[in-house]
Amino acid sequence: MFQRIRSYCLFGIKAVPVSVEVDASQGLPGFTLVGLPDNAVRESRERVVSAIRSVGKVVTGFRTTVNLSPADLRKEGSALDLPLAIGMLVATGEIEVPKLERYVFVGELSLDGLLKPVRGVLSVAMSLPRGADSILVIPKANSAEASLVEGLRYICSDTLSECVEILEGGAENSIYVAKGLTQKSVPPSSAIPDFRNVVGMSGVKRALEVAAAGAHNFLLVGSPGAGKTLCARCLPGILPEMTDEEILETTRIHSCARRAGDSEIFRPILSRPFRTPHHSASMVSLVGGGTRLLPGEASLAHNGVLFLDELPEFNRSVLEALREPMEDGAISVSRASGTVMWPARFMMGAAMNPCPCGFAMDPKRACTCLPDARKRYRERISGPLLDRIDIQVSVPPVDAGMFAGKPEGESSATIRERVCAARNIQHRRFAGTHFKSNAEMSSECAHQFAMMSQATERFAIAAADKMNLSARGYYRLLKVARTIADLRKNESVEIPDLSEALRYKTYS
Numbered sequence: 001m002f003q004r005i006r007s008y009c010l011f012g013i014k015a016v017p018v019s020v021e022v023d024a025s026q027g028l029p030g031f032t033l034v035g036l037p038d039n040a041v042r043e044s045r046e047r048v049v050s051a052i053r054s055v056g057k058v059v060t061g062f063r064t065t066v067n068l069s070p071a072d073l074r075k076e077g078s079a080l081d082l083p084l085a086i087g088m089l090v091a092t093g094e095i096e097v098p099k100l101e102r103y104v105f106v107g108e109l110s111l112d113g114l115l116k117p118v119r120g121v122l123s124v125a126m127s128l129p130r131g132a133d134s135i136l137v138i139p140k141a142n143s144a145e146a147s148l149v150e151g152l153r154y155i156c157s158d159t160l161s162e163c164v165e166i167l168e169g170g171a172e173n174s175i176y177v178a179k180g181l182t183q184k185s186v187p188p189s190s191a192i193p194d195f196r197n198v199v200g201m202s203g204v205k206r207a208l209e210v211a212a213a214g215a216h217n218f219l220l221v222g223s224p225g226a227g228k229t230l231c232a233r234c235l236p237g238i239l240p241e242m243t244d245e246e247i248l249e250t251t252r253i254h255s256c257a258r259r260a261g262d263s264e265i266f267r268p269i270l271s272r273p274f275r276t277p278h279h280s281a282s283m284v285s286l287v288g289g290g291t292r293l294l295p296g297e298a299s300l301a302h303n304g305v306l307f308l309d310e311l312p313e314f315n316r317s318v319l320e321a322l323r324e325p326m327e328d329g330a331i332s333v334s335r336a337s338g339t340v341m342w343p344a345r346f347m348m349g350a351a352m353n354p355c356p357c358g359f360a361m362d363p364k365r366a367c368t369c370l371p372d373a374r375k376r377y378r379e380r381i382s383g384p385l386l387d388r389i390d391i392q393v394s395v396p397p398v399d400a401g402m403f404a405g406k407p408e409g410e411s412s413a414t415i416r417e418r419v420c421a422a423r424n425i426q427h428r429r430f431a432g433t434h435f436k437s438n439a440e441m442s443s444e445c446a447h448q449f450a451m452m453s454q455a456t457e458r459f460a461i462a463a464a465d466k467m468n469l470s471a472r473g474y475y476r477l478l479k480v481a482r483t484i485a486d487l488r489k490n491e492s493v494e495i496p497d498l499s500e501a502l503r504y505k506t507y508s
């Protein structure tokens, strides 16, 4: 008997419809699988036959041919186990499923018939045609992802036998209707250090507040132990909440990056990601790709922060690869089978010492590096990359005297309130455009929204001239000044806003 089962395969972040066609006929027993399967798919026959046996059915003894269509798309991973099992069960007449054509199956099987989670179920759920009579059948461990797509109808189960039982019974009492995003935010985790406990460093705190408010890239430069890493680690505590749309975008990427067989319950990403890849990170782990086309750290940081501590220690070509997403908010990975686009709109943060010994900018300790070594160190970071970093601050070491008595500074929660207010102004400003923050806006917008008086504009141009700013540098200056004006809820950018923005241009 011939049977066609609906399923999906991942291609980057996209879920592509695939049908699993099973033909089981009398004849010399055998199994043929065609349609560009990868190794995991090829091995699925062994898992599927054994899982089916655990249900008490036997599907061997037939001449079985399976075709995965479309034939030119490479199918990878183990998500086709479940559709293959159902296809073989139905095609051999072992089970009968009423209205089989309305189900879409994804899931991995273990030898004993357990249904194991697969990656990218949120992508599948989002791609399923709306309004049509489609029901998604998935492992229970993937149900949190399906429940995020409002109105989606789905069935979930822990084992193949439970799944078969539900399907044979017509499933009516087992269908869930997804409610969409119900929990929209989580309070900042207690694992995040609070700015209240950071002594002094008011300049750095302010710079990070401006960066968070406008989603500007930032760089902290200072002596060892000055508190750069500490301040950056406080940053998640002042980042604004994500919108529903952003939560879905980010969660979708994390769902695709999920490790196969990871049976931990997947939770939607409700707070902005803060990714801190190690400086030994490879190109693939940072920007994505590889044989399985997984997203990299830059994509996992989508809508959040990608923090590169010890920036000069990163491989230069790896850093250069970040220029594309910093400009376009996306990464494209080319394959013979087509190009995969990964969203990667992140705020880049970085920290570094000014020289190999670390004390070149220290008022109290002398730098022992040769000028040549200092120059080489600086050259590890390219000019174009530095040019894309709007906020660059030097981090002076805190005077030991300031630690006495530990004066309490402003808490992260207070700073976050100001950041959120500034972001709300930006949401209203960019309503109807594809921009989300000041850092992203185009040059024309930067000029238009600055709403400078003639005198202020003259000041901006004169300052840019004096500091030899490139055209891009000039517009980036306006964007940072726009954020500073937003923080004090002022409609137009004025000279003090520009002066502060100019102070963040010192390093490059």
Ligand SMILES: Nc1ncnc2c1ncn2[C@@H]1O[C@H](COP(=O)(O)OP(=O)(O)OP(=O)(O)O)[C@@H](O)[C@H]1O
Binding pocket: 197, 198, 199, 200, 201, 222, 223, 224, 225, 226, 227, 228, 229, 230, 231, 351, 352, 353, 398
């Ligand atoms: N302003 C500060 N307030 C409170 N603690 C501080 C401050 N500055 C530094 N510290 C303490 O010093 C430790 C070292 O700071 P941190 O790791 O942030 O330095 P760093 O600038 O990143 O140095 P490196 O260049 O070596 O990476 C922190 O864990 C923190 O306990």
Ligand SMILES: [Mg+2]
Binding pocket: 228, 229, 230, 309, 351
């Ligand atoms: Mg550090």
Ligand SMILES: [Zn+2]
Binding pocket: 355, 356, 357, 358, 359, 360, 367, 368, 369
């Ligand atoms: Zn030095």
